Amino acid sequence: MPPLDPRAVLAGRPTARPSVGTIITIAVSSVCLVVALRIMLHDGATGVGAAVVLAVAPLPLLLAGILALDRLEPEPPDALVAAFGWGAGVAVLIAMLLNTAGLDLVWGPMLGAELGMYATAAITAPVVEEVLKGAVLVGLLWFRRNELNGPTDGIIYGSMVALGFAVVENISYYTFAPPGTLALTFTVRGIASPLLHPLCTALTGIGVAAAALRPAGRSRVAPVLGGLLGAIALHSLWNASSAFGLFGLGVAYLVGVGVLVALGIVLHRDRKRIVGLIRTHLPQYQETGVVTPPDVWMLSSLHRRQQARAHVRSTRGRGPARALADYQQAATELAMLHRRRALGLVPDTEFVARRDPLLLLMHHARHAFTR
Known part of the structure; x- marks a missing residue:
């Protein structure tokens, strides 16, 4: 392999x-x-x-x-x-x-x-x-x-x-x-x-x-x-x-600031949406051993993600910390893959072909940063 x-x-x-x-x-x-x-x-x-x-x-x-x-x-x-x-x-x-x-x-x-x-x-x-x-x-x-x-x-x-x-x-x-x-x-x-x-x-x-x-x-x-x-x-x-x-110029600046604030709101709402997808779709993989309730809790916050990587880096080294970063991104990709499937954008065969490598990566990565 x-x-x-x-x-x-x-x-x-x-x-x-x-x-x-x-x-x-x-x-x-x-x-x-x-x-x-x-x-x-x-x-x-x-x-x-x-x-x-x-x-x-x-x-x-x-x-x-x-x-x-x-x-x-x-x-x-x-x-x-x-x-x-x-x-x-x-x-x-x-x-x-x-x-x-x-x-x-x-x-x-x-x-x-x-x-x-x-x-x-x-x-x-x-x-x-x-x-x-x-x-x-x-x-x-x-x-x-x-x-x-x-x-x-x-x-x-x-x-x-x-x-x-x-x-x-x-x-x-x-x-x-x-x-x-x-x-x-x-x-x-x-x-x-x-x-x-x-x-x-x-x-x-x-x-x-x-x-x-x-x-x-x-x-x-x-x-x-x-x-x-x-x-x-x-x-x-x-x-x-x-x-x-x-x-x-003052009017243009006000409009620009308004657009900037609107983009900030859009970014905040989108982040909450992604966190919601993680909490909704990842628990179904607990039986496979690649996800636990503490993992879902950690993945639901940028601050907790960063804290987890810092802890692993300080206690186990850069390699396991890199594996944890891969785990976090793969878990996020998996949650968004479920949403694309729900919208009818991903056929079942394509969904499985994308899901299984992500789960395999999460399994290997989890072993690297927890052993």
Whole structure:
């Protein structure tokens, strides 16, 4: 019998290696990123090094915040990297070309240079950029639907795409900031509004995740379209607010804060939903020996999960602690698998094929951290 690969079991694939599609997505995104930077940083660009540093500086904190939301059921790293790369490469390059074409061919000739720039920012850019960022989320819905188990997953993937886009976009803004305004530009984009793109694309992510959990036979177009329209509206409101001075910016900020609070409520409710699934579905496996009532109690709280791992690490070492982490994630995946089956999204044969490796992993992991 081949050795059990926890990463492969948790990913639901024969191997833990990234899929061909994921590798191609990352490769194409990398090429697009290079081309986009080459076009952006054309002759006359100055202070490129400082621009890159300023654009990347907030990234670790923002990434840490997003990944902190992903502790209950962590997403595959390869999918997160592909989402980030798509935003930084493919979405940036195509958006840059389409926005420029819209300005040169439509808004500029129609409204003149100044009003044309404003129309591009308020009308064209929100539509183009949110559609392009959302495209990779639709790809997840089409090819890796099982990764989308609720709104939390949609928010995480949407935010990762948006962070990739925002970092590259900010490099351009900082490089071509008028003399003496670099500090102000960084304050506005890097400190005052670093969550603009993540907030917008997170709305698309929620729509895509809702579509992934639609019961069999129901259309998935409506939730995706609803999330995308929300993202476009929020993005357009922010870009258009500059025409109304401080009052416009204040209104845009209030709306943004409202969206942020709403996302926090959605995340909290989704976490409670997952805990409810664990308490509902895992007790039926007590007879197999892979779950006990104390295990269900531990699995029902992020704090207790962390405490359990810390205790095992301090008393038994890193290996058993890693096994406990695998056990926790496998148990969560099993609970969500039951929900997908209840919604008619997983046939019985597929359910068994996914359930049995998870139970086997839980058995091996439990033996490792309890012996």
